[in-house]
Amino acid sequence: MLRYVLFCVFLFTCFATGSGLYYLFSSFTSLTKKLKTETFHTLWEEGLKEIPEGTLHCPSAEQQRAHLLCFQGFLLQKQQNFSQADKIFTKAYDEAEKTPFVFKEELLGGSIFNYFFLDKLNCMETFLSRLEEHCPNSPYLCLFKALLSYKQQEFEKTIEFLSCWQREKSRAQAPWLNLNIQQLLGDFFFDQVMAHSLVETDMFPEGRIILNRIIDKLLKRDCEWNTKIYDRTALLLSQSYFLELMQSQSIHIYADYHKMVLFYLKKVHLIEQNLYKQLFPEEKFISMLMTHALTLPIEELSPIIQLLEIWQRHYLHPTCSLVIQPLVENFSKRQDKAAQFCEALVSCSGLEELQQKLVVTFETLLSDKVQQVETLEAKQCVSLLRILDPQISISEKLTLSQETLQKIVLYDDDEQLMKLQNYLALWEAIQSYDIDRQQLVYRLVHSAKQLWKQGGVDQKALKLLQLVLDFTSYDIECENIVFLFVKQVYKQALACHAISRLLHLENFITATGIPSVLxxxxxxxxxxxxxxxxxxxxxxxxxxxxxxxxxxxxxxxxxxxxxxxxxxxxxxxxxxxxxxxxxxxxxxxxxxxxxxxxxxxxxxxxxxxxxxxx
Missing domain, CATH: 1.25.40.10 (Tetratricopeptide repeat domain)
Incomplete structure (x- = not known):
């Protein structure tokens, strides 16, 4: 009997447990479905809130998923999550192609707008063609063509399409797209694009009128203050003077325009590096400044130096050769202008790195010119180095190789003699009296002795000794060295009755005034x-x-x-x-x-x- 009772209890327990599990699973499934439905409707309702009344014909239930994807794309785009928005728009477009879709203009427009921010110009062109195919009368065609042309720097087309958009935008009825255009581009974006395009097409006054109007509105608080808009506008104004200056051949306006370029650059609170590089292409900008720097008087160089300082500060890796190379190419022909530029440069505390690179360059150039015995240009290098670094030690750069020195010493004509005289004059110009100068004297005296020993070139040997005496201003030590040598070879000539050598030596003694040999x-x-x-x-x-x-x-x-x-x-x-x-x-x-x-x-x-x- 007990067994039957226990069996019944067991069956009842199993039944109860099974019913409970069934109930739990049924409840969980229902709850999940409910949550999903609520999320969908929440998103959908949120999307509807973004749309002005009367602009949406509610789609059927079958289309709501595609519309929800489209809204999610715009929502991500609004949050500036353009990569994720791209994926959603692509998925929505793939689904929309399979079925009739009343949001096709907005979806294509959202995709094009998204590609604008992603800089995918090929995709912009592709989807523009699709928009033109599916919606040939869409007012957004002018807008997106303007944005594409602007990205491609086709500024004349940009002006044309922007003017078209101004006429057509009243017909633009895609609410989500309109909202994102307004929120992501802001109030002054199209004015800035139009002004920039006008400037790039040489309509400088027209472009500046628009840009100054933006500045006035911001400063007068006619609209909410926006530092980013102000900075971009100031940069565009600065660029307008730069571009006009590039075209001008009148030296009389250079100084005033440099000041205007600098004035607006200084107004910028935070220079955006990429935009600065785009508006002021490094090679064109710095090359122009250097051309002007080697033309204008020193009192008009200050704005150029300040512009170079801004360039050095806002370019991650500024190409210093754009400043150095024009100086290297022109320092000999325009010595006074090169010197003026260097004087202005050292007065600026923000260009130490550029200054040091110039010192290294002209040190190397000086060594090369000395080895080539191009003493005039070497002297000009010395002059610039003294300006760039008054404490610089130059004498070691003036040391000739033994081979070059011998080549000069064994001169066969007046030109080589003149080279030697100019080389010694270069040493006199730097007024150096260190060990390098002393070594040069010893080497020259040694060369004169070698020439005398060689025979047949007595006049060259004695001329070299006379140059050494003049070079040292008849320094006591040098004069003693020369006298001892002359006395020695004089005695040798006496011993062997070398009468021509005796005559040369006697003439040398008379000309230099050194003591006679007894x-x-x-x-x-x-x-x-x-x-x-x-x-x-x-x-x-x-x-x-x-x-x-x-x-x-x-x-x-x-x-x-x-x-x-x-x-x-x-x-x-x-x-x-x-x-x-x-x-x-x-x-x-x-x-x-x-x-x-x-x-x-x-x-x-x-x-x-x-x-x-x-």
């Missing part, structure tokens, strides 16, 4: 005997050089007599006459050779000289 009486007598010997044996040419040298170191009646007779034998009568005049009457009257030589000289003297001697 020569003993015995050495002088020895050379005089050699001169007599040469004359007696008819070697008048060699005798001439001996006696000429003797007249310089130990002049006497005997040397003058011998020198004059050698000159007569060589038919140099006028020169011989001058030396005979140095003889006393006692030495010449009773000397038959002298008398014969004088008679011969008088015969060949010019008439004016003969008259004077009578």
């Amino acid at each position: 020569i003993s009486e015995a050495e002088i007598a020895n050379f005089l005997e050699d001169a007599d010997y040469l004359f007696n044996h008819g070697d008048y040419n060699k005798c001439y050089f001996y006696t000429l040298w003797l007249t310089k170191i130990a002049p006497s009646s005997h040397t003058y007599r011998l020198l004059g007779l050698c000159l007569v034998e060589n038919k140099c009568y006028e020169e011989a006459w001058r030396y005979f005049q140095l003889l006393s009457p006692n030495n010449s009257v009773y000397d038959s050779k002298i008398q014969k030589a004088l008679a011969l000289c008088q015969k060949h003297l010019p008439k004016d000289l003969q008259v004077n001697k009578r």
Whole structure:
């Protein structure tokens, strides 16, 4: 009996449990459906609230899902979630193509508008074609063509289509699209686009009238203040003067227009980098400023320098070569203008980086010009470097390679000699007296010694020594080095009777004023005997050089007599006459050779000289 009772209790328990589970599942399903339905209707009702009364013919229940997707797209677009909105619009369009859809104009318009913000210009063009196909009379065609043309920088078309939109917008009846256009573009967007397009098509006054009207409304509080709109308008005004300046060939307006470009740029609270790059293309803008900077006087350079400072601050990686290259190309031809620009540049605290890059560039250029021995341009580099960095050390940049120095030293013409003189003048210009200058002196003296040792180029060696003395302003140390060298080679020339070298050295001593080399009486007598010997044996040419040298170191009646007779034998009568005049009457009257030589000289003297001697 107990078993039957327990079995019945078990069956009752199972039944109760099953009924409970069924009830729970049934309730959950109903609740889920209810929630979904309520969410749908909530979204739908919210969408209806966005639409002005009388503009919506309520679609059938079958179309509500497609309409809900369309509304979700506009809602996401309104929240500026354009990527998600794109997905929703695409899905809605795919569904709309399968069935009749009364919202097709609004859906296509919403997609085009969304692509405008995503910068998908190809998609804009595709959907514009679809809108034109399905809704050929849509007033939104003008609007979207204007937006596409503006993105493509086809400004004449933009003006045309915007004018069309102004005429057609009263027919625009797509409520969700209208609301988003109003909220996302704002009150002044189309005015700014029209003004910008007018400016880009060279209608500068017309564009500025519109932009100034916007500024006036904002400043007079005729509308709610909007910093972003104000900044964009100020940037467009600044750009209008820049573009007009680009076209102008009149130097007289440059300074005023620079001030206007700067004035409106300074009015901007926060410069949007991408917009700044778009309105002021770096290469065109900076190239124009540099062209003007190398033309205008220094008192008109301040606005240009300030504009360069703004450019450096608002470009992430400014192309400094746009400033540097024009200076490198023009510093030689327009030295004064380049110097003025550098002076203006260093006065600005915001351009230190550009200033340092200029220093590095001109240091490198200076080294190159020195190695090429282009000393004039090197001197101009030095001048600019001194302006850019008054504390700069330049001397190490002036050091010539040994190969280049030897090439100059072994000059074969006046041009190479002039190069050497200009190179030394460059050192004098920087007034450097450091170790690099001393090393240069030692190298030049060493080169002169090598030339002397080489033989056959004595004049070059001595000319180089004279340049060194002039370069050092006859510094005591340098003069001693030169004197010791001259004394050494003088003794060597005496020892081997190298008479031509002795003459060169004696001329050098006379020209430079360094101390004479002492020569003993015995050495002088020895050379005089050699001169007599040469004359007696008819070697008048060699005798001439001996006696000429003797007249310089130990002049006497005997040397003058011998020198004059050698000159007569060589038919140099006028020169011989001058030396005979140095003889006393006692030495010449009773000397038959002298008398014969004088008679011969008088015969060949010019008439004016003969008259004077009578």
